[in-house]
Amino acid sequence: MAAKSINNVDFNGKRVLIRVDFNVPLNQNQEIVDDTRIRESLPTIRKVLDQGGVAILMTHLGRPKGHEPNFSLIPIAIHLSKLLNKNVVFDRELFSDRTKDVIKNLKGGDIALLENLRFYKEEELGDEDFAKNLADLADIYINDAFGTAHRAHCSTTTIAKFFQEKKYFGLLLENEIENLNKVLNTEKRPFTAIIGGAKVSTKIDVIRNLINRVDNMLIGGGMAFTFVKALGGNVGDSLIEEDKLEVARNMAAEMMRKGVNLFLPSDAIIANGFSNEAETRWSEADNIPDGWMGLDIGQRSIRRFAEIINNSETILWNGPMGVFEFERFKQGTKSLAISTASATIRGAFSLIGGGDSVAAINRYNLADQISYVSTGGGAMLEYLEGKELPAIKAILD
Numbered sequence: 293m294a295a296k297s298i299n300n301v302d303f304n305g306k307r308v309l310i311r312v313d314f315n316v317p318l319n320q321n322q323e324i325v326d327d328t329r330i331r332e333s334l335p336t337i338r339k340v341l342d343q344g345g346v347a348i349l350m351t352h353l354g355r356p357k358g359h360e361p362n363f364s365l366i367p368i369a370i371h372l373s374k375l376l377n378k379n380v381v382f383d384r385e386l387f388s389d390r391t392k393d394v395i396k397n398l399k400g401g402d403i404a405l406l407e408n409l410r411f412y413k414e415e416e417l418g419d420e421d422f423a424k425n426l427a428d429l430a431d432i433y434i435n436d437a438f439g440t441a442h443r444a445h446c447s448t449t450t451i452a453k454f455f456q457e458k459k460y461f462g463l464l465l466e467n468e469i470e471n472l473n474k475v476l477n478t479e480k481r482p483f484t485a486i487i488g489g490a491k492v493s494t495k496i497d498v499i500r501n502l503i504n505r506v507d508n509m510l511i512g513g514g515m516a517f518t519f520v521k522a523l524g525g526n527v528g529d530s531l532i533e534e535d536k537l538e539v540a541r542n543m544a545a546e547m548m549r550k551g552v553n554l555f556l557p558s559d560a561i562i563a564n565g566f567s568n569e570a571e572t573r574w575s576e577a578d579n580i581p582d583g584w585m586g587l588d589i590g591q592r593s594i595r596r597f598a599e600i601i602n603n604s605e606t607i608l609w610n611g612p613m614g615v616f617e618f619e620r621f622k623q624g625t626k627s628l629a630i631s632t633a634s635a636t637i638r639g640a641f642s643l644i645g646g647g648d649s650v651a652a653i654n655r656y657n658l659a660d661q662i663s664y665v666s667t668g669g670g671a672m673l674e675y676l677e678g679k680e681l682p683a684i685k686a687i688l689d
């Protein structure tokens with residue numbers, strides 16, 4: 293890892309192609325709703341520029357089908373220019389002679405942003421010629437896009453082979469890997485994982501890999517009900533994945549065998565419809581009447597989970613405890629966010645990742661109290677599953 297850090301590279305006079313993740317949400321007026329991903333890559337960009345390198349940025353935005361003007365990076369180029377307080381060269385064409393000339397004429401300290409790579413189908417296909425054309429623009433390649441590190445696309449993976457010894461992790465990507473490794477290999481115990489969200493099917497491999505590492509596994513959210521049912525409970529109309537009952541039962545048994553403490557919600561806030569306006573009640577989590585569904589963990593579970601978190605030295609959290617988007621089912625997620633923040637202030641190491649968990653922690657203004665907030669959703673899950681991410685492998689190879 294250290295050998296692939298940009299900390300020891302001299303960028304002076306070099307042309308540096310940086311894969312960033314500027315896949316930010318835009319509203320109907322093409323305004324950026326949340327620029328976190330752009331700001332997160334500024335340290336890497338500034339390092340190259342400050343040392344007198346030319347920064348050529350590339351990213352995708354959304355899922356366009358061909359050249360769709362709504363997915364153009366023009367608003368991002370304008371915003372980046374404001375953040376850096378300097379002109380950002382932008383051209384709609386990717387490989388025209390004019391674009392190549394413009395890029396060739398950039399001087400040390402200049403910056404350019406290439407148009408949305410997903411306007412070209414070759415990007416997602418990992419096409420070699422396309423990658424070579426991109427690679428020809430620069431001397432050095434940096435990948436700073438953790439959010440797409442699990443994708444074997446041109447700009448994240450194929451391109452690396454054209455840079456041999458001159459490929460590096462950007463500061464953000466390096467930081468992500470270091471912090472995820474810090475959690476996965478922690479010696480600060482007890483180590484508690486909090487896993488929530490809608491479906492168990494998307495987290496099975498994460499749970500399986502964590503069983504060998506954690507002391508406590510707290511499971512909440514919709515997926516908890518597949519576990520509750522698998523262990524004999526009545527969960528009414530709660531979200532259930534019938535085809536995962538067996539897997540859930542086996543995982544619970546494996547945790548018991550391996551001495552991992554599995555905590556499922558013992559009570560729930562239930563509703564007679566999936567809506568903020570539905571009628572709600574308290575219920576034992578394993579005795580939910582038909583016609584009712586669990587949409588949040590209950591007070592007793594919150595107290596128990598908070599107690600475990602308070603006694604933990606390492607905390608990993610992915611996925612909300614309930615339908616936190618609805619005001620009436622946010623309490624479980626909010627309370628555990630507060631518990632995780634206070635455990636961190638006390639000295640525990642905490643890492644939170646995944647779109648919804650990060651949205652929750654931001655909504656409660658607690659991000660500053662968490663040791664590390666990961667920018668990767670799918671990429672983080674795959675890393676936690678123990679998989680080797682193609683973009684990381686491409687740099688290390």
Ligand code: AMP
Binds near residue numbers: 587611614
């Ligand atoms: P995920 O992307 O798998 O982390 O799932 C996040 C989603 O899970 C959020 O949109 C939550 O509203 C949803 N969720 C959390 N708890 C429940 C629940 N008890 N029933 C249904 N959906 C839930």
